[in-house]
Amino acid sequence: MNKKNGVLGFVALLLFHQLIFAQSIGNILSSNQANNTSLIRFDNKTTVFSEQQAIAYLKSLSGSYKRTSFENMEPATMDQYGIYHKKYQQQYKNIPVENGVIILHSKNSIVNSVTCNLKKNININIYPSISKAEALTFALDYVGSSEYMWEDQAEEQLLKKIKKDLSASYFPEGKLCIYDKKNKYNLSKYYLSYKFDIYSKNPTQRQVIYVNAMDGSIIYCYDKFTDASAVGETRYSGTKTFETLHSLEGYLLRDNTRGNGIITKNLNFLGEEFGAYCTNIPYASAVDYVDDDNNWSAQEYDNFLKDNAAIEAHWATQVTYDYFNENFNRNSFDNQSAPIWVYLNPCENYENAFWDGIRITIGGGYLIHDNFACVDVIAHELGHAITGAEIGDHDVIYEPGAVEEGISDIWASCVEHYVNPNRNIWQIMDQISLNSYCERDLQNPKQKGMPDTYMGQYWINELSNDNGGIHTNCTVLGHWFYLLSEGGTGVNDNGDFYHVEGIGIEEASKIIYSTVTNYMTPNTGFEAFKQFTMQVANNMYCEYCVAYTSILNAWHAVGLGEPVSYYESYLMVDQNLSNIENIFAASNIVEANSHIYNGSGIDFVSGKNIIFSPGFHAEDCFLKASICACGEIDNTGYKSIQESYSETEDIQNVSPLKEKDVAIFPNPSRGTFSIQTPIEQYSVKIINSRGQEIYSNNDNNQNITIELNTEPGIYFIKITNANSQYIKKLIISK
Structure with a gap:
């Protein structure tokens, strides 16, 4: 036979196969490829593919039709939708192709899609030049361990017991395969290889090694212990679990499971002290922290070098990553999987930590602080x-610098709450103090000689003082966030009374994150940041929602803006309205206890509830009641009242008590106050700002004293007798 004609005949046959399949593959719906794996979907309406036909089609794509085959790897499995999934191993001249795997997805014996990691255009010599035994020698020389698991008879016997197989052994049998080693251009280059799974005992490690079957060179090696969950004693947070990396040296404080890694290293105090600063820090000389058994115990690491601080820093960085990932779907600090490098011990006696745009550097502390590797610092x-x-x-000077520092303090409190909500999360760096104090207190900044009011007491304006007081003035923003999260009542440095209803730290953090990521610019000061948060709030809530009013009132509390006086947290509407147009009663909770008639118009708008109390009466008027919940409006619609409308029977003779008829003192109160009135028999109800009745007494006689054990805030006292009523606001302060 003419060799040339034979080649031409094979090419013609290959083209024929591809042509046949091309004609019947007009039914491919899609072929989406990622990381060299593609999903091919077939349109079963035009052509029905059996498993054999699908495999033949894949062979036609391989570029080596006659030399490629597929061996079934395991029995097919069926999912809850009745679809069978069957996995095959690609082979070239009956030699397995490493990672060459396809999965056929079929229903009723009809293939509808294929997961395909097909290795194409293989054309290599399949006859090795060295033996398997010689290849193993090359592999063991590469690993270089002093002892292997198969050399320990106790380990061998334990394996047989675990596997329930008397032939089981750690000894690396090795197998011949074809390995695809891609070059820097992601182009395939195939090698005939011996694959060995080598389990070392000293050091403990397990590696898969591919040895070139032609010359004994090492083509590729990977560690099967790459990522390990470790247990260790941190410096401040007790026993924690964290991710490490197993290498030839041992277990390292490296985590490859988050983004592109978290790497914690030791600078061994190689930098130079320069007053309070550290200079000439040799980051390239930093070394890994290494443990031999991945049990990072206090016995080993709680030493005079404070090595357990590295465990704390590594774990704290992981949980900080997790906080932003779980709450905001953020992947590392740049949201693009950037590795996070953490360096400890830059020089002796360094009492600081910093982010330099590339890495976190953590000082070991000296006279005032212990090592700075705590959760809130990270x-x-x-x-x-x-x-x-x-x-x-x-x-990072003046207000923009203070705003940024304030944001970072806020995240410190948020992550601490995420890790341990039972701690005092509002104190910054309290864990590392050697004198039982914190650096900043967001709940009570003045306790640390820092401002809680914009331009108020302790505010710093001089550039020479901490770049314009960026680490001092920042507590204004931190205190705003505290009040927004927890709520509070008090008087600020401007003499303004404030009351803020807390919305919770989780909700408040959403406002901060959206402000920073969507609105903030390099020169954002306090007023601009306030405006940005209000825009975010406008996007998230309606203006009658608790959260919206709380944001405004929290800014008022720290001296930026007016309080929400247009509508209150709780509003009683009790006056009789006649011949008045467009009365607007807005609040988080509205309780209507009034008479409305003769052409009046009233619009009740509430963030939570509208309550028509007994005695409410509306006649020949225009009434609208609507609830504006966070993010949506539930409008009950307009109601034109032509006939009598009452929640209960009309009580036309009810008249309000006058201010002079009732005295409530002291007001504000710390919880104990008195009521004096000439009325002999009356009932008292006290309602909180959420509309909940917290106190009730129906048998009172003139002068009484009430003691409330409740949170600071605004409350409403409702006094009623047979034909009169009185409603008064009560303020409970700290």
Whole structure:
């Protein structure tokens, strides 16, 4: 036979196969490829593919039709939708192709799609030049361990017991395969290889090694212990679980499961002290923390070098990553999987930590602080990293610098709450103090000589003082966030009374994150940040919602803006309205106890509830009642009242008590107050700002004293007798 004609005949046959399949594959719906794996979907309405036909089609795609085959790897499985999934191993001249796997997905014996990691255009010599035994020698020389698991008879016997197989062994049998090693251009280059699974005992590690079957060179090696869950004693947070990396040296404080990694390293105090600063830090000389058994115990690491601080830092960085990932779907500080490098011990006696745009550097402390590797410091520094990633290069002086520091303090409190909500999350760096104090207190900034009011007491304006007081003035923003989260009542440095209803730290953090990522610019000061948060609030809530009013009132509390006086948290509507147009009663909760008639118009708008109390009466008027919940409006519609409308029977003779008839003192009160009135028999009800009745007494006689054990805030006292009533606001302060 003419060799040339034979080649031409084979090419013609291959083209024939591809042509036949091309004609019947007009039914491919899609072929989406990612990481060299594609999903091919077939349109079964035009052509029905059996498993054999689907495999033949894949062979036609391989570029080596006659030399490619597929061996069934395991029995087919069926899912809850009745679809069978069958896995095959690709082979070239009956030699397995590493990672060459296809999965046929079929129903009623008809293939509707294929998951395909097909290795194409293989054309290599399949006859090895070295033996398997010689290849193993090359592999063991590469690993270089002093002892292997198969050399320990106790380990061998335990394996047989675990596997329930008397022939089981750790000894690396090795197998011949074809390995696809891609070059830097992601182009395939195939090698005939011996694959060995080598389990070492000293050091403990397990590696898969591919040895070139032609010359004994090592083509590729990977560690089967790449990511390990470790247990260790942190410096401040007790026993924690965290991710490490197993290498030839041992277990390292490296985590490859989050983004592109979290790497914690030791600078061994190689930097130079320069007053309170650390200079000439040799980051390239940093070394890994290494443990031999992945049990990072206090016995080993709670030493004079404070090595357990590295465990704390590594774990704290992981949980900070997790906080932003779980709550905001953020992947690392840049949201693009950037690795997070953490360096400890830059120089002796260094009492600081910082983010330099590339990495976190953590000082070991000295006279005032212990090692700075605590959760709130790590979260604070990664907060800087996130802000920098969002707004780019910026000056860190005066108000913009204070705003950024405030944001980082906020994230410190949020991550601490995420890790342990039972701690005092509002104190910054309290865990590392050697003198039982914190650096900043967001709940009570003045306790640390820092401002809680914009431009108020302790505010710093001089550039020479901490770049314009960025680490001092920042507590204004932190205190705003505290009040927004927890609520509070008091008087600020401007002499303004404030009351804020807390919305919870989880809800408040959403406002901060959206503000930083969507609105903030490099020169954002306090007023601009306030406006940005209000825009975010406008996007998230309606203006009658508790959250919206709380944001405004929290800004008022720290000296920025007016309180929400247009509508209150709880509003009683009890006056009789006649011949009045467009009365607007807005609140989070509205209780209507009035008479409305003769052409009046009233619009009740509430963030929570509208309550028509007994005695409410409307006649020949225009009434609208609507509830504006967070993010949506539930409008009960307009109601034109032509006939009598009452919640209960009309009580036309009810008249309000006058101010002079009732005295309530002291008001504000710390919880104990008195009521004096000439009325002999009356009932008292006290209602909180959420519309909940917290006190009731129906048998009172003139002068009484009430003691309330309740939270600070605004309350409403309702006094009623047979033909009169009185409603008064009561303020409970700290």
